Amino acid sequence: MSVRILALVGSLRAGSHNRQLAEAAVKLAPEGAEVVLYEGLADVPFYNEDIDVEGGVPDAAAKLREAAQGADAFLLFSPEYNGTIPAVLKNAIDWLSRPYGAGAFGGKPVAVIGTAFGQYGGVWAQDDTRKAVGIAGGKVIEDIKLSIPGSVTRFAETHPVDDAEVAAQLTEVVARLHGNVGEATAA
């Protein structure tokens, strides 16, 4: 049975380079794993405990939770907005962190990578994402890291899947995340 890795992207823009990284990860997944790019984060309302009640959860949030429940691992792609995690990704993490103690991350492996325009590739945002998703119940694989600087210029003409260095790095990221699922199952 194929390992299902759910990709969540913290940028909503059509030409997002983080989205392109996720598209590349879909193509570069090793045999026995599939990376599924989650569509629909734009429709998820801001987290609000008043609506997170039986019969009140918005469809878009319920769909996100369902997709996450069906995943074996998560690959999060974050750009950096003003030195930290973009709201869209934090909002998804917040929805997936509840019900408290029974959220969909459920101890499953999570890796966080991304690209940003700045010289550090969004490392602050990716570190903050690791912190949040770990508190939300994910098993963060701390040593899987990839922060690609200069997104706007590096990927101006070249899709990440056609950038040999990035494609090799992504291949390793997905393979290692996949390997962590195996370890979690064998343990």
Ligand SMILES: Cc1cc2nc3c(=O)[nH]c(=O)nc-3n(C[C@H](O)[C@H](O)[C@H](O)COP(=O)(O)O)c2cc1C
């Ligand atoms: C609101 C906003 C804040 C930003 N803040 C940062 C930042 O703190 N550090 C950084 O490296 N880039 C920052 N950028 C530039 C983004 O890294 C760049 O737009 C990146 O390509 C966004 O990712 P995307 O291509 O996936 O949309 C910011 C962009 C926006 C729109």
